[in-house]
Amino acid sequence: MKFGIAAIFKNEYEYILEWIVYHQLIGVDAFYIADNVSDDGSSQLLEALDSLGVIKGFISPELVPVVHRCLLIIICYIGSVTKLTSCVLLMLMNFLSAQMAVI
DSSP states (O other), X not given: XXXXXXXXXXXXXXXXXXXXXXXXXXXXXXXXXXXXXXXXXXXHHHHHHHHHTSSSEEEOTTTSOHHHHHHHXXXXXXXXXXXXXXXXXXXXXXXXXXXXXXX
C-alpha cells in the first residue's frame, strides 16, 4: 500500500532530512511539501530534494500566496490518500499556480 504525506515547513532546515528519513522508515513514500517563506535555507534544501525526486512536490513561497499554498497542500493530501498519480497532481498544481498568477 502507498502512503503520502503533505506538510508545510517554515525554517525547519536542521530537521528536514531526519523528518523525511523517519517517515520513509515507517512507510511513507510520497511527500508533498509547501514552504512557508523560510529564511534558513529550507527552501533551497526542499528545492534540491524535489529535483532529486526525494519529495514529489515542492511549492515555492514566491510563486503562490499563503491561502493558495494551503489549497494546493489539501489537493496534494487528497492525492496521497487516493489513487491519483503524482503526475496528475503536479499537473493540477501547475495549472492552479498558473491561474493564481493571473489573479
